[in-house]
Amino acid sequence: xxxxxxxxxxxxxxxxxxxxxxxxxxxxxxxxxxxxxxxxxxxxxxxxxxxxxxxxxxxxxxxxxxxxxxxxxxxxxxxxxxxxxxxxxx
Amino acid sequence: xxxxxxxxxxxxxxxxxxxxxxxxxxxxxxxxxxxxxxxxxxxxxxxxxxxxxxxxxxxxxxxxxxxxxxxxxxxxxxxxxxxxxxxxxxxxxxxxxxxxxxxxxxxxxxxxxxxxxxxxxxxxxxxxxxxxxxxxxxxxxxxxxxxxxxxxxxxxxxxxxxxxxxxxxxxxxxxxxxxxxxxxxxxxxxxxxxxxxxxxxxxxxxxxxxxxxxxxxxxxxxxxxx
Numbered sequence: 350x351x352x353x354x355x356x357x358x359x360x361x362x363x364x365x366x367x368x369x370x371x372x373x374x375x376x377x378x379x380x381x382x383x384x385x386x387x388x389x390x391x392x393x394x395x396x397x398x399x400x401x402x403x404x405x406x407x408x409x410x411x412x413x414x415x416x417x418x419x420x421x422x423x424x425x426x427x428x429x430x431x432x433x434x435x436x437x438x439x
Numbered sequence: 440x441x442x443x444x445x446x447x448x449x450x451x452x453x454x455x456x457x458x459x460x461x462x463x464x465x466x467x468x469x470x471x472x473x474x475x476x477x478x479x480x481x482x483x484x485x486x487x488x489x490x491x492x493x494x495x496x497x498x499x500x501x502x503x504x505x506x507x508x509x510x511x512x513x514x515x516x517x518x519x520x521x522x523x524x525x526x527x528x529x530x531x532x533x534x535x536x537x538x539x540x541x542x543x544x545x546x547x548x549x550x551x552x553x554x555x556x557x558x559x560x561x562x563x564x565x566x567x568x569x570x571x572x573x574x575x576x577x578x579x580x581x582x583x584x585x586x587x588x589x590x591x592x593x594x595x596x597x598x599x600x601x602x603x604x605x606x607x608x609x610x611x612x613x614x615x616x617x618x619x620x621x622x623x624x625x626x627x628x629x630x631x632x633x634x635x636x637x638x639x640x641x642x643x644x645x646x647x648x649x650x651x652x653x654x655x656x657x658x659x660x661x662x663x664x665x
Contacts, residue, residue, distance in 0.1 A: 439487025
């Protein structure tokens with residue numbers, strides 16, 4: 350998959366988390382992201398590595414995923430990034 | 440090599456300030472573009488943006504190192520440390536110049552060559568380290584010819600890969616980049632060859648500044664969050 354589509358997948362995943370009141374379990378995220386399990390694992394690892402998302406556990410010990418400030422910034426700047434890539438034909 | 444070196448002539452009053460202001464403005468514009476796009480790269484880790492930023496970083500360095508040969512040439516050239524300073528300055532100028540041209544090329548063709556030999560980063564650093572060495576072992580003119588050759592190769596490669604690209608939407612930026620590379624190569628000639636006519640230099644500088652200002656304007660315009 351080319352890098353630009355990768356940017357779009359990341360955007361979609363972060364949007365799903367944001368739209369779920371910024372708190373979602375991994376399984377629904379996998380389901381809504383429309384990715385294979387392997388691809389999801391790769392992208393999810395990337396989101397964690399880049400600190401776009403973080404994990405936390407509720408009182409019952411269930412894992413949830415939430416956006417970090419950097420994740421929100423990515424969502425905000427996504428259109429700018431795409432516009433920049435298009436403008437300068439990068 | 441020393442006998443080939445012309446002493447810079449500043450026989451017209453506007454030339455010396457021009458030789459200082461012109462590179463200074465380019466350095467400021469280039470560094471502004473480099474730092475202004477930092478967040479975009481930090482968020483996306485998109486290679487095209489990386490090479491784009493690298494281009495302007497190396498242009499800034501090249502214009503910065505451009506001061507050194509001119510400075511040492513104006514100084515007492517009989518002193519050995521001035522000659523050494525001149526050569527060292529010229530080498531770094533050559534390295535940064537070559538890297539700027541190569542980064543510009545990579546920003547255009549990286550998607551096509553990413554998995555091939557041309558996608559290997561060490562290749563470009565090796566070329567950038569070797570080409571300026573021609574100054575030491577051959578002559579300044581040899582180095583200039585290597586830059587022109589590089590410009591031709593970059594232009595051909597960029598044209599071939601650019602026309603292959605299915606997503607090529609506009610030609611404007613492509614020709615803008617080529618003009619940037621051409622004008623920069625002429626800048627090198629202005630530093631290394633016997634004195635250009637002042638009028639030609641002035642025209643060259645105005646065209647260079649225009650191109651950089653256009654790039655700056657487009658960067659600032661595209662960076663606005665809507």
